[in-house]
Amino acid sequence: MNRRNFIENIALSGGALATASAFVPAAAKAETKEIVNGKTKLNADVVIAGGGLGGCASAFAALRNNLSVILTEETDWIGGQLSQQGVPPDEHIWIETHGATQLYRDFRNGVRDYYKRNYPLTDEAKARKNLNPGDGSVSKLCHEPRVAVAVLNNMFAPYISTGKLTLLLEHKITSASVAGNQVKALEAVNLRSNSKLILSAPYFVDATEMGDLLPMTGTEFVTGAEAKSETNELHAPEKANPENNQAFTVCFAIDYVPGENHVIEKPKDYDFWKNFVPKMTKPWSGKLLDLSYSNPKTLEPKVLGFHPEGVLMGDTLNLWNYRKIISKDNFKKGTYPGDITIVNWPQNDYFLGNLIGASEKDFKKYFDGGKQLSLSLLYWLQTEAPRPDGGKGWPGIRLRKDIMGTEDGLAKYPYIRESRRIKAVFTIKEEHVGAENRALVTGKKENTAAEFYDSVGVGYYHIDVHPSTAGNNYIDFGSLPFQIPLGALLPQRMENLLPANKNIGTTHITNGCYRLHPVEWSIGESVGLLIKYALDKKVIPREVRAKNNLLKEFQGFITKQGIETQWPKA
Incomplete structure (x- = not known):
């Protein structure tokens, strides 16, 4: 080199x-x-x-x-x-104190320390223990x-x-x-x-x-959505569809320089996306490139706001503030001309192609399609998005190519929400973690998910399933603080291959709450420790779960290494 x-x-x-x-x-x-x-x-x-x-x-x-x-x-x-x-990071409200591994929280503190060591923060921001550099509303650490x-x-x-x-x-x-x-x-x-x-x-x-x-490797797996007859899940479809996967998104970063013109060249697919109306089994609210979309929880039309100077809009979410990664007010005056935000919104979810199992040629085709959608959204924001003063477009919006480290300014890789999933020793279903489904099963209102005797981690997020390649609209509903069962990390047959991403033993539905940042980290950390334990004991991972003495010893081992296996009792 x-x-x-x-x-x-x-x-x-x-x-x-x-x-x-x-x-x-x-x-x-x-x-x-x-x-x-x-x-x-x-x-x-x-x-x-x-x-x-x-x-x-x-x-x-x-x-x-x-x-x-x-x-x-x-x-x-x-x-x-x-x-x-x-x-x-998409995280739960307790993340600063519990509900994740100690190493994950150490990493988060490392991000804050990096800013405090290397960036010209204001005195107030530098003194803030739980610094949020962007003050984005999606997370306590943007x-x-x-x-x-x-x-x-x-x-x-x-x-x-x-x-x-x-x-x-x-x-x-x-x-x-x-x-x-x-x-x-x-x-x-x-x-x-x-x-x-x-x-x-x-x-x-x-x-x-x-x-x-x-x-x-020939490891048995499933893809897409299971039928209700298979899983008995409240929100599962009547018919299985292995090709039905969540949309992916090609994210990008923008800032805003008033008085300047940073309008990009008109994307080649802009006319298509400008007029595109999603065809869903349950109708979308209108055109995709609009500030109205389907409320994820009710599917009723919902209006979003947009103002690139971060103006608060009452009860209406200003998308600019949602995934804001730099708030200029946290830095000494003149450091940034404006805030910087990430665009990962309903308007650039791409569901016209399925990446799972796609050939190399089709993967590129769909990725390029997602890029065209994101660039079209950017161009729409710059030229046609409605302004509060009655005008159209914000030409001062600037694509920040440096933030993503790419020539085109778009993310290096698609944000993928759903994966192939192992056929696991144990599969996590909606009845275990979904608030409504669990209440039906137990006959009472629960405040915690099913308790797994083989827990090797914890996590929480609502069940958030984005529009899909088969035309499903949002599926979004409440879940409960949950555990990560060891059985969901174990393939039914393979002995020395373990999953450590969105490929564990969940369903299409429960993947919606096990797919986020701190949960993925927790899964991965427990898998690394499982390998160490299995090597030392000279057993295959399935034996650790099958033998009570090994399981208890393993759980003690990971607990000492900062892995939480239970939520605090209320």
Whole structure:
């Protein structure tokens, strides 16, 4: 790698020196290396495919317990939802004190410390314990994607330096070698050089965004929506549809410079999207590019507000404030000309193509389609969005390409809400976590979800299922603070492949609350610890759940490492 590319890679990863370690040639960092059929073979204790939050958390758990790890990532940024997909964290209201792992909260504090060390914050903002750099309303911690990358890289730096972690950015898993119920190796291709690596380990983790390893390894899985006759879920459809997956979104960042003209060139598909009316089984409120949309909970028309100077609009949500990642008022005067916000709204959910199982050609086609929708939304905001003064458009809205670290200004990867899901030892259904369904099952109003004897984590989010590729409108309703059962992390047959993303044993419905940032992290961290425990005990992971003495010991082990397995009793 030449010096220019080396410096550019550091800059794209947030400027932290530790990031440089991630770009050392792969073979120099592997625990052991050999040549097999002309290909370099790397060996470690664990191979993790996917550098999102679940993959990173799995790696941290394994590394701090002295296991060697190979971690692959398709893009040049680790962090998944938080970074390459550009989505500020969706979290529950108790996140500052409980309802997540200690390491996840340490990461969040690391983000705050990064701003306090490196940014010209106001004295008041710097003194704020729970600093929210963007003051976005979606989360208590809205921040720039590259800061997440920098903090994660800093956390990984000592493991990279000591050779315990091999971080393979811009590497994609293309095939697997399997014998019976065990994965033997994965093949990865370097997306820059097209060179190939063989990755071998006793354990493999599928932390990819769409459960890519499941079909490669022959691991049994499901996709799309199950029928009510299968799951007996209150909100499940009458007929199953494996092709019915949630919309994905191509996020982007914007700021606003009054008096300037930053209108982009008219997108090639703008006329299509300007007039597009979603065809749903339950009607949308009108055109997609509008400030009216379907209320997720009632499906009645609901009006949203938009003003790029953050003006409060009474009870109407100003979309500008929703996912705001920089609030200029938190920084010394003159640092920013205005606020910066992320656009991940109902108007740029793309549901005209299904990414799950798509060919490489179709994946690109749909991703490009999502990009055209997002650019069309941007152009509409700049030229036609209604203003409070009766005018149209805000030409001072500026696409912030630097925020996403891409030439086109759009996220490096689609924000994917739904994945292939393993056929698990135990499947989480709506009756376990949905407030209304649980009340029907128990005959009383509950304030907590089903209690799982094999809990290895906790989480919370309402059940939020976005419009889908089969034409379903929103499915959005209340859930209960829930646990993560070990059984949902265990494939029914495969012995050394574990899920660590949205590919666990949920249904189409319950994925809607298990798919968010802190839950994905909790899943990943528990999977990393499960691998350590199984290796030490010389058992396969299913035995840990099947044998009560092992399960209790494992739960004690993870609790001591900062994993919460229960919600506080009311």
